[in-house]
Amino acid sequence: MLAFYRHNVYVTTATHAPSTPAHPTLNRPNLVSVGTVVWLSSELMFFAGLFAMYFTLRSTAGGLWAEETAKLNFPFALVNTLILVSSSFSCQMGVFNAENLRPRRTGRLFQFSKWGMTEWFLLTFVLGAIFVAGQSTEYAMLTSEHITLNSNPYGSAFYITTGFHGLHVIGGLIAFLLIIGRAYAAKKFGHFEATSAIVTSYYWHFVDVVWIGLFLVIYVLK
Amino acid sequence: MKVEAWVFLLVGVFFIPVATVYGFMVAWMEPVGFLALYLVSALCLMIGVYLYYTGNRIGPRPEDRVDAEVHEGSGEQGHFSPWSWWPLVLALACAAGFLGLAAGWWIFLVGAGLAVIGLIGWVYEYSRGDHAH
Numbered sequence: 492m493l494a495f496y497r498h499n500v501y502v503t504t505a506t507h508a509p510s511t512p513a514h515p516t517l518n519r520p521n522l523v524s525v526g527t528v529v530w531l532s533s534e535l536m537f538f539a540g541l542f543a544m545y546f547t548l549r550s551t552a553g554g555l556w557a558e559e560t561a562k563l564n565f566p567f568a569l570v571n572t573l574i575l576v577s578s579s580f581s582c583q584m585g586v587f588n589a590e591n592l593r594p595r596r597t598g599r600l601f602q603f604s605k606w607g608m609t610e611w612f613l614l615t616f617v618l619g620a621i622f623v624a625g626q627s628t629e630y631a632m633l634t635s636e637h638i639t640l641n642s643n644p645y646g647s648a649f650y651i652t653t654g655f656h657g658l659h660v661i662g663g664l665i666a667f668l669l670i671i672g673r674a675y676a677a678k679k680f681g682h683f684e685a686t687s688a689i690v691t692s693y694y695w696h697f698v699d700v701v702w703i704g705l706f707l708v709i710y711v712l713k
Numbered sequence: 714m715k716v717e718a719w720v721f722l723l724v725g726v727f728f729i730p731v732a733t734v735y736g737f738m739v740a741w742m743e744p745v746g747f748l749a750l751y752l753v754s755a756l757c758l759m760i761g762v763y764l765y766y767t768g769n770r771i772g773p774r775p776e777d778r779v780d781a782e783v784h785e786g787s788g789e790q791g792h793f794s795p796w797s798w799w800p801l802v803l804a805l806a807c808a809a810g811f812l813g814l815a816a817g818w819w820i821f822l823v824g825a826g827l828a829v830i831g832l833i834g835w836v837y838e839y840s841r842g843d844h845a846h
Contacts, residue, residue, distance in 0.1 A: 519790070524767075528763045529760060535752060536756060539748060539749050
């Protein structure tokens with residue numbers, strides 16, 4: 492961290508009072524992490540609006556729901572969900588490595604235990620991309636069965652809820668690429684890089700949990 | 714951070730019976746109200762639980778102790794950018810994007826390209842040039 496500030500010509504830091512030693516350990520919360528959690532709680536309310544829309548339409552058009560949910564491909568969605576959930580685990584492995592300031596692998600390519608943050612985040616990116624591709628495939632299948640955004644209330648509810656979630660996943664994928672890029676740009680991988688990796692993982696886990704909620708509501712509860 | 718954590722945890726717990734009572738009063742027929750109230754509870758508990766565990770992990774800060782001195786709060790507070798042009802670039806890109814939706818799709822594409830430049834410029838501002846580390 493000190494090396495980071497030495498080269499930073501614009502940023503100033505508060506100086507220590509000369510009579511006291513510097514704190515040996517970091518004893519305050521990371522402001523970026525706290526801010527991210529507060530922002531994610533507001534994202535929760537965004538999805539609350541979408542859930543409320545879904546349930547309101549469902550309560551007014553029950554017959555339509557019974558008819559249209561029969562067209563959903565449950566096994567396909569379940570596999571897609573498991574892929575997204577597994578990406579959260581690979582993301583967390585990347586975070587553990589970022590916290591230990593290990594950006595790259597130290598072993599051979601398939602020595603998973605020696606992987607660094609970059610490798611785990613790339614795996615997460617691939618799993619997330621497979622999820623988005625699966626979602627697109629599912630949209631194509633449902634469109635062929637005449638469920639579209641403007642076909643009926645069910646179509647609107649289905650595409651708006653899953654669509655906004657899909658946009659969040661795509662945003663997360665872009666964030667992973669930017670974080671991986673930061674790891675490559677840094678000659679010395681430090682807390683600046685690790686912090687951004689950790690808050691990106693918060694976002695990813697959040698989007699994952701929201702999908703589990705959507706999956707239960709759309710595919711299980713129907 | 715016990716005070717901050719409990720403020721959010723107690724508000725979060727408060728909204729659980731509120732949402733339940735609301736649900737019974739509308740006979741669970743009106744989903745927006747009780748759903749939103751339950752998720753307000755989740756919103757508060759999410760922040761509260763995070764602050765609670767963070768507080769346990771980092772221990773008492775100077776502002777949590779009655780015998781703390783002002784200088785104990787000195788030192789590294791975090792990384793703050795003193796100024797940056799990149800948010801302005803990104804804001805212009807978003808403005809161009811919305812103008813494109815209203816006036817013509819070709820402007821939207823210009824905005825999208827500018828957004829890519831602005832986003833990458835912003836994210837890598839402290840990783841390159843004078844700030845390379």
